[in-house]
Amino acid sequence: MYYVNREQIELRLGAVTDIVAGLRRISAGWNGDLLQGLVQERCLHLAIETVTDVGSYIIDGFIMRDASSYEDIIGIIHEEGVLEDTVFNPLMELVVLRKPLVQEYFHWDRTSLHPLTPVLPELLERFASSVHDYLNKELGQQPEGV
Numbered sequence: 001m002y003y004v005n006r007e008q009i010e011l012r013l014g015a016v017t018d019i020v021a022g023l024r025r026i027s028a029g030w031n032g033d034l035l036q037g038l039v040q041e042r043c044l045h046l047a048i049e050t051v052t053d054v055g056s057y058i059i060d061g062f063i064m065r066d067a068s069s070y071e072d073i074i075g076i077i078h079e080e081g082v083l084e085d086t087v088f089n090p091l092m093e094l095v096v097l098r099k100p101l102v103q104e105y106f107h108w109d110r111t112s113l114h115p116l117t118p119v120l121p122e123l124l125e126r127f128a129s130s131v132h133d134y135l136n137k138e139l140g141q142q143p144e145g146v
Contacts, residue, residue: 004061037110
């Protein structure tokens with residue numbers, strides 16, 4: 001029997017709505033000013049954390065193999081059938097940004113719209129849908145109140 005913490009997964013997936021709104025707004029009105037650059041940077045960071053947190057909960061809950069990196073989290077959930085290739089490949093591009101965003105932030109270009117920013121809203125929505133589909137397939141319908 002698996003213990004998948006659906007409550008924590010849903011809590012994190014709940015952040016997708018705000019991240020998507022931020023990314024869409026930045027993409028639509030990009031002018032390259034500092035504030036927009038910082039908002040974009042934070043939205044990308046939150047997207048990475050959301051995707052990897054959810055992936056970690058899935059890996060832990062289904063007792064999949066241990067992940068050794070952020071990229072490995074995405075790879076494992078892809079191999080286990082949570083993600084289709086069309087979602088996996090751009091998510092892998094996204095998680096590779098974690099080190100530049102978190103550790104090398106002083107080099108991050110805040111004046112340019114990152115190529116993932118305009119495509120990430122749809123991708124995050126597809127990610128959330130893929131996770132829900134996988135959980136419902138493996139565990140049954142979502143419990144009430146989650």
